[in-house]
Amino acid sequence: MSTTAKVGVLALQGDFREHCAALRRLGASASEVRTQAQLDGADALIIPGGESTSMAKLMDAYGLRAPLQAFARGGKPVWGTCAGLILMASRLEEDRPQPLGLMNLAVRRNGFGRQADSFEAGLSVCGVPGGPVRAVFIRAPLITETGPGVETLASLESGEPVAARQGTLLASAFHPELTGDSRMHRLFLDMIPSGGAS
Ligand code: GLN
Numbered sequence: 001m002s003t004t005a006k007v008g009v010l011a012l013q014g015d016f017r018e019h020c021a022a023l024r025r026l027g028a029s030a031s032e033v034r035t036q037a038q039l040d041g042a043d044a045l046i047i048p049g050g051e052s053t054s055m056a057k058l059m060d061a062y063g064l065r066a067p068l069q070a071f072a073r074g075g076k077p078v079w080g081t082c083a084g085l086i087l088m089a090s091r092l093e094e095d096r097p098q099p100l101g102l103m104n105l106a107v108r109r110n111g112f113g114r115q116a117d118s119f120e121a122g123l124s125v126c127g128v129p130g131g132p133v134r135a136v137f138i139r140a141p142l143i144t145e146t147g148p149g150v151e152t153l154a155s156l157e158s159g160e161p162v163a164a165r166q167g168t169l170l171a172s173a174f175h176p177e178l179t180g181d182s183r184m185h186r187l188f189l190d191m192i193p194s195g196g197a198s
Contacts, residue, residue, distance in 0.1 A: 010047045049084060072100070089106065105146055106144045120135065121156055138175060
């Protein structure tokens with residue numbers, strides 16, 4: 001029997017509540033993270049979608065930048081969705097925000113252009129069984145480069161990578177917490193050594 005891991009969700013801004021709800025639907029333990037002590041108590045972390053500049057400002061104001069980097073570099077799984085992906089990148093095309101530099105990704109914010117600010121796509125995601133995942137993109141970031149060690153897990157039909165993994169780090173340009181389909185959350189839970197859910 002596997003133990004239940006504690007999954008933290010960075011709760012400074014954005015749709016952290018929806019991620020907590022998706023995790024709990026799977027029987028996982030989810031808790032909101034706003035302090036270093038709460039982060040230290042987590043086995044894995046989700047950085048949600050929202051507004052990456054606001055989230056970065058709050059992260060710095062709360063003194064969480066270095067602890068988040070240490071958490072990820074120590075090998076604890078981290079998953080960034082949308083704005084969370086932006087924060088996990090090593091390089092942004094824009095000057096702001098300053099990302100955490102966790103994954104070998106170059107990213108352009110709002111990279112799908114104005115006409116396509118929001119759209120949906122059916123995605124086949126490597127490691128996710130059961131047919132296409134309905135993916136919701138909201139002013140989504142575009143991954144412009146993937147560096148060494150990064151495996152693309154899903155791409156749009158037009159070829160842009162939209163989900164990627166680098167060891168214990170996962171990133172998606174879309175919002176799996178908004179669709180009621182928990183398979184991306186299952187994929188993340190399966191990356192936690194102590195087991196995501198019983
Ligand atoms: N466009 C937002 C940003 O640059 C991200 C949008 C989202 O998380 N849905 O931060």
